[in-house]
Amino acid sequence: MGFEYDWLVVGDSDGAAHSASLAARWGARVAWILPQGETWRRRVCHELAIAQLRHSSSTADLAANWRLAEETTENLAILRSPATLALQGVDVRIGSVDFALQPHLQVRLREAQDLGLMRELRSRHYLLAPAPQPQIPPIQGLQETPYYHLNDLKPLLSGKLPQHLMIVGADPQGAVLAQTLARLGVSVQLLVGEPLVLPYEDPELGQRLQAHLEAAGVKVLSRTPVTQVRQIDDRIWVQAGSQALETDVLVLAEGWQGNLAGIGVDKLEIKCYGGRTGTSPNLETAQGGVYACGSLLGGYCDRELERYEAELATYNALVLPRDRLDYSSLPRIISTDPPIAAVGLTTPQAQRRFGDELVTLSLPLYQVDSCQRRGHLDGFAKLLVRPSGQIVGAHSLGDEAPRWIQAIAILMKQRSHIGNVATLPLPDRDLFDGFLRLWNQVWRQQHPQLHRLQQAWFDWRR
Template sequence: MMTSQYDLAIVGATAAGRAAALGAAARGVRVALLEQGVGLAQAKLYTTALCAHAQQQPGSGIGGLQAAIAKANWAIAALSEQQSAWVLGDRGVDYIAEFGQFSSGPTLDLATATRQLHATRYLLTPGWRSRLPQLAGLNEAGYLTPEQIWADPQCLLTARRLAILGATALAVELAQSLQRLGWSVTLLAPQQLLPTLDRTVAYWLQAQLEADGVEVLTHSAVTQVRTLDGQKWLQAGDQAIAVDEIMLACGLQPELSDWQLGERLAITANGQLQVNARLQTAHPHIFACRRSDAAIAVAEAAIAVANALGQPRQTMSYHALPIAIATDPPLAAVGWTETWARQQLAAEALITTVQAAQASRAQLLDATTGGCKLIARRDGEILGAHAFGLAAAEWIGAIAFAIQQGLPVADLAAMPVTQPSASELIPLVARAALKQCQQ
C-alpha cells in the first residue's frame, strides 16, 4: 500500500474542510483532504429552500417539499463545483475521494482503501447526524430524521399530523415550513424554544409559529411513545398526543463512528468533541471544528489551520459570529443576550429594543412582525444584537462587523442606509441606545 506524507491531513470534505484545505495550501504546505461523510453539514441550505417555497406556495404539500429539496440539491451541487476536486487539486490540495480510518498503533496514521497517510497534524471537519433521544418506545414506534426527509421526501406522503421533537433552530424551521406546506404540526420542546438565544426574540418567533397554526408545547418533555390503532401516541406530562409521524430535531452530533479514533479524543456524553480554545483535542496532533453551523465551522477551520501549522497561535472567539434561523420572518443574532448582560454587568448593561414597524420597508410590505434588540455597555461598547423580522439575516452582519471591529454605538447610529429598507432598524436602535446613555 502506498504511503503518503503530509503536513496537514483534513478529514471531512464539508464546507469547513474544503475551506481549511484551500487555506492550508495557500500557506505552501502539503495538505490532503479526505472525503469522509458530510451528513447534515448542508442542513441550512435545505431549510432555507424549504422556508422560501413554503412562503411562495403555501399548501403545496408533498410536491412543494420535493421542489424545495430539489432546489437545495441544485444549490449544493452548484456550490460544490466552486470547490470541486479539480479546483482543490489545481490549488495544491491532494483530494482523496475515499473514507479513512485512524490506525490503532502507536503512530498516528490514516488508512484508506488504497493508501496509508501520515501527517504531522490532523484536522477533523466532520459531517453531522441527528442526535437520538433515549425515549421509551421510540424505536418500536418508528421515527424520521431531517436527513431522511432530504433523501426521500416521499416518507411523509401518507402523514398528515406530525410531531416534531426539539427546541433547536432545525426544529422551528421544519415546524413552520411543514405547517405552511399543509401538514398539521405539533412542536414539543423540553424547555423554551431556542434556549441559548435571547428570550424576547425566541418569544417573538414562538408567537409567529402559533399564528401560522403550529401547536407549540414548551416545557413538554416527551417521556413515552407507543403505537395504538395505527397512530403514534406521545406522552408529554399529562398530555397524550396522537400523530401519524414523529420527526426528531433534538440536536446534532458529529459523525465520528467510522473513524476509529478510539481513546485518543475526549468525547462528551452527547457525542461532542472536546477541544480547547485553540481547537486542539485531547491528542496534541489532532485539531477539530466543533460547531455544526457551516459558517461558524469555516471560521473555526481558519483558526485550527493556523494553530495546527504552528503559525502565530490564535484562540477561537464566537462573540462576533452571527447566526440566522430560516423562518419567515427570519431570526438573527450575534453576541450577548440580555440575560447574560444583566448577569455580568448589572446596571451597566444597556438594553434597547425597537419594533420592526419603525422601518419604512416593513410598513410597505406589511411585514411589521418582530423587531431588534441591541445589547451594549453604558460606555457605548456593543455587546450583542438580536433581531426577528424582515431580512434580519441579511443585515445582522453589519452589527456583527461593528462588534468585531470594536465600533461604538455612536458609529452604528451614524451608519448610512438606503430607504426604504429593513436595515433602517440598525441606526434606529443605535440612536435609541444613545438616548438611554445620555439619561
C-alpha cells in the same frame, strides 16, 4: 520517516472542504480524506428542499421540488468535488481511516476502491471535521416506532404530506420545518422540553417566534419532555409530560453531533464532555497535533459557524497558534418567516456579566420609518450596550434582521462605540438612527452635568 503532508483533514463537512482549500492556497501540502457515504449531499439537499417549500403556497408537486433541490445540490457538489480540490493542490482520498499512535501519530487509510490495501499517511497536523448527524434521544419505544429526523426527510417531503405531524426537539431547524409545513396545511405539533422554543437564544426571540408559529397554525407545547412513544395500528402515540398525544408522523429535531462513522479515533487521547469534544481555545484536542471543529464541538448545525471554526483551526495549526475561539461577533441566523438573527450575548447572559450597568435599547419595527414604507411592521430589534458605549449583544426578528445583525457584528468585532454606527454603510439608516436617539437619551441620564454643559454652550451661542 518524514511528513507527507502539513495538514490532513478528515470528514465530509463544509468546514473540512473550506479548511483543505484554504491550507492549499497558503502553500501547504494537504490531504483530505472523505469517509464513504453521501452525508454532505443529504444534509444540503434537505436544507434546500425546505427553503424552497417556504416560498411555495401549494403542495401540488413535491416530487419536482425535491428534484430541484437534488439538482442544486449536485451543482454545489461540483465546487467541492475531488477534481476541483485536486486542481487546487489537495490530495483527495475516499475511504475509512484509523488513527494510530505507534510508532508515531499517523492515519491508516483503507481506500474505497481497494479495501484490501492499507496505506499509512503521516502529517504534521490533523483536523477532525466530520459531517453532522442528528442526535437520537433515549426515548422508550423509539426503536420499535417509525420516525424521521432532520437528515432523513426525503420520503416525507417528496410525496404526499400527512394530515398530522409531530416534531420533537428544540433545534432551530425543527421550528423552521414546523412553520413551513403548517403553512402548507399540515396540522403540526411542536414539543420542546425547555421553557422556550429557542432555549439558547434571547428569551424575547423565543417568545416572538412562538407567537409566529402559533399564528401559522403550529401547536407549541413547551416544558413537555417526551418519555415514551408507541405505534398502535397506523397511529403513533406519544407520552409527553402528563399528556398522551397522537400523530401520523413523528420527526425528531434534538440537535446534532459529529458523525464519526469510518473515522477511528478510539486510540487518540481525546476527551469528550456531554457529547462534545474538548479542545483548547485554539481548537487543539488533548491529543497534540489533532484539531477539531464543527459538529464535534456541539452547538448549531450552521455552515458559517463550521467555516469559522475550520479557518481558526487551520491558521493556528499552520501559521501561529495565537487565535482563540471567540463567538462574540459571529452572527447567528435562523431562516424562519420572518427570519431571526442575533450576535453576541443574550439578555440573561449580559445581565449576569454586567448587572445593573447593562443598557437595553429596543425598537419595535412599526416605529421605524423604512419598515413602515415596506410594510414590514411585525418584529423588533434590540441592542445590549455597556455604559461605555460598547455593544455586547444584538437581537432581531424581522425581514431585514440578517442584514442588520451582520452590520452590528462588524462594529462588535472592532469593539467600536455605538456612535460609530453613523460611519458604516448601513443597510437601514432609519433603524440605526432610532438606536442612536435611544442611546442619546440614556447618555443624558447618565451624564447630566455634561448634558447641562452642552446646553450651556448652545445658550451662549444664542
